[in-house]
Amino acid sequence: MSETIDITARIAGAEKVVSVCPYCAVGCSTLAYVDDAGTLLDVEGNPESPISGGHLCPKGSAIFGLTVNTARWTTGKYRAPYSDRWEDRPVPWLMERIARRVKATRDATFVREVDGKRVNHTLGIASLGGATFGVEENYLLGKLMHSLGVVSIENQARI
Numbered sequence: 001m002s003e004t005i006d007i008t009a010r011i012a013g014a015e016k017v018v019s020v021c022p023y024c025a026v027g028c029s030t031l032a033y034v035d036d037a038g039t040l041l042d043v044e045g046n047p048e049s050p051i052s053g054g055h056l057c058p059k060g061s062a063i064f065g066l067t068v069n070t071a072r073w074t075t076g077k078y079r080a081p082y083s084d085r086w087e088d089r090p091v092p093w094l095m096e097r098i099a100r101r102v103k104a105t106r107d108a109t110f111v112r113e114v115d116g117k118r119v120n121h122t123l124g125i126a127s128l129g130g131a132t133f134g135v136e137e138n139y140l141l142g143k144l145m146h147s148l149g150v151v152s153i154e155n156q157a158r159i
Contacts, residue, residue: 014041021060025156028052028060040067106148121149129155 014033021028029049033041043063047054056063066072076094077086102125109124127145129138138155145153 011042018046019043021056021063023057023059026051028056030056030060030063040064043067102148110149121151123151125150126152127154129153 011033014035017032017034019030019032021030028051029046030043031046032043035041045052045054045056045060075088076091078089078094078097079086105124106122109122111119111121111123113119125145125148127141127150129141133141142153142155
């Protein structure tokens with residue numbers, strides 16, 4: 001006589017976190033399941049979403065595979081000027097470099113007045129927000145760019 005194997009879902013007891021699909025601008029809601037250690041266990045469509053009713057497109061359905069992937073890059077790629085190869089660099093190094101370059105560009109291109117009128121802007125930096133940002137992230141990006149005096153601010157998002 002064989003015994004019945006007691007099987008439970010791998011998301012049993014996991015914390016359910018409501019999120020937004022990172023792909024297009026539709027804004028489908030997702031449910032991400034994480035364990036006590038914060039490890040992602042699964043991602044699925046949120047049935048309470050008024051947009052998608054729990055359904056995800058093929059790209060949205062692949063969120064888990066994108067996130068939990070041994071081939072995923074964990075460092076930034078950097079190519080030095082005049083170099084013919086890319087180098088792995090840690091993200092903190094890249095963030096520091098980007099911050100310094102943004103500041104240097106703003107300092108070099110910031111205009112306080114034009115024809116006696118105060119403008120306080122820079123035309124040396126542009127910003128392009130994306131559909132993978134949520135509403136809050138796009139709002140913060142816009143606020144940051146405005147505070148730097150950036151004039152060229154675009155956003156692809158529709159949500």
